[in-house]
Amino acid sequence: MTRPLPLSGVVITRNEADRIGRCVGSLAQVCAEVIVLDSGSSDDTVAVARAAGARVEHQDWLGFAAQKNAAIERATQPWVLLLDADEWLEPPALARLRALFDSGEVERADVWRLLRRTHFLGHRMRFGSFAREPVERLFRARFRHAPRLVHEYLDIRGARVATLDAALEHDTARSEAEYWRKLEGYARLWAQEQRARGRRGFPGRGALAAAAYFLRNLVLRGGLLDGRGGWRHHRLHMRYAALKYRLLRQDPIETTDPHR
Numbered sequence: 368m369t370r371p372l373p374l375s376g377v378v379i380t381r382n383e384a385d386r387i388g389r390c391v392g393s394l395a396q397v398c399a400e401v402i403v404l405d406s407g408s409s410d411d412t413v414a415v416a417r418a419a420g421a422r423v424e425h426q427d428w429l430g431f432a433a434q435k436n437a438a439i440e441r442a443t444q445p446w447v448l449l450l451d452a453d454e455w456l457e458p459p460a461l462a463r464l465r466a467l468f469d470s471g472e473v474e475r476a477d478v479w480r481l482l483r484r485t486h487f488l489g490h491r492m493r494f495g496s497f498a499r500e501p502v503e504r505l506f507r508a509r510f511r512h513a514p515r516l517v518h519e520y521l522d523i524r525g526a527r528v529a530t531l532d533a534a535l536e537h538d539t540a541r542s543e544a545e546y547w548r549k550l551e552g553y554a555r556l557w558a559q560e561q562r563a564r565g566r567r568g569f570p571g572r573g574a575l576a577a578a579a580y581f582l583r584n585l586v587l588r589g590g591l592l593d594g595r596g597g598w599r600h601h602r603l604h605m606r607y608a609a610l611k612y613r614l615l616r617q618d619p620i621e622t623t624d625p626h627r
Contacts, residue, residue: 369465372397372464372465374398374444374446375399375400375402375441375447376395376400376401376421377447377448377450378391378401378416378452379403379434379435380405380406380416380452381405381406384408384414386452387419388419390452390454390455391403391415391416392420393455394450395419396456397448397465399443399444401419401422402422402442403421403422404425404437404438424441432512432514433512435512436512439510442508444508445507446473446505447507447508447510448464453537453538454483455536456534456536457536459533459534460481460536463531463533475527476527476528476529477510477523477528478521479503479505479528479531480528480529480531481531482532482533482534483502483535484537485497486538486539487546487596488542488599490596490600492593492597493593493597494589494590495585495593496584496588497584497590497597499534501530502535503523503528504535505531506526517557539600543599550606561615567616572616573608573610573612573613574609576612577609580608581601584601584604585601
C-alpha cells in the first residue's frame with residue numbers, strides 16, 4: 368500500500384451525493400485523512416463519503432469562509448488539501464503532489480497554488496482563465512479564510528506562496544439553470560457585502576462590468592477559442608457581472624444563500 372502523505376483532505380458538503388465520491392476517492396489516494404464537514408444533507412452524501420474513505424462530521428451552515436475554517440480546524444495533519452465537492456485530482460496531479468512531498472520541495476513554501484481546470488456541462492475549458500486558474504488549496508494547517516460572505520479566499524499575508532504545476536479538475540454545474548441559480552445567489556451575497564462597506568453602483572456599471580469580463584476573459588485570455596461549449600459558460604458569467612452591480616443599486620437586497 369502506498370504511504371499516505373502528511374495531508375488532511377478537507378471538503379465541505381451539502382447534498383453532493385452524485386459528486387462527493389469522486390472527490391473523496393481522489394483525496395484518499397494521497398491523504399493521511401479525509402474530513403468531510405456536512406451541513407445537513409438530505410441525500411446520500413454522508414453515506415457515499417464514508418464509503419469512499421472520509422470521516423464525516425456535521426456542522427450547521429456558517430457561511431462559506433467560516434464553514435471551511437471549521438473544517439480546517441478538524442485537521443490533524445500539518446498540511447491541508449482543501450477541495451470543493453465538485454473538484455477532484457486525476458492520477459497525473461496526484462503523482463505530482465506525491466513528488467512534491469517525497470522530494471521535500473513542499474517545505475519551500477507555506478501555501479501552494481494548484482491550477483484549476485473548469486468543466487462545464489461536458490466541455491473542458493482549454494483556453495482563458497478557467498483553463499488554468501491558480502487557486503490556493505494546499506497549505507499549512509495554520510491558515511484560515513478571511514471573513515467574507517462570498518468568494519472566500521485564504522488569508523496568505525506573510526506566507527511564502529508557490530505554484531504547483533498540477534491540474535485541479537472542477538466540474539462546475541449539473542445544468543445551466545442550476546449554475547445560474549448559484550451565480551444569482553453569489554451576486555446577492557456580493558451586493559450585500561459591498562453595501563455594508565458603503566459602496567454603491569452607478570447607472571451603466573453593470574454593462575461596463577459585463578463588457579470588461581468579455582474583453583478580459585474571451586479576448587485577451589483567449590476564451591473565444593473554447594467555442595460554443597465555452598461560450599455557454601462565459602455568457603452566464605457576463606450576466607453575473609452585470610447582475611452584481613444591478614443588485615448593488617437596489618434597496619433592500621433579498622439575500623439567497625447559494626449553498627442552500
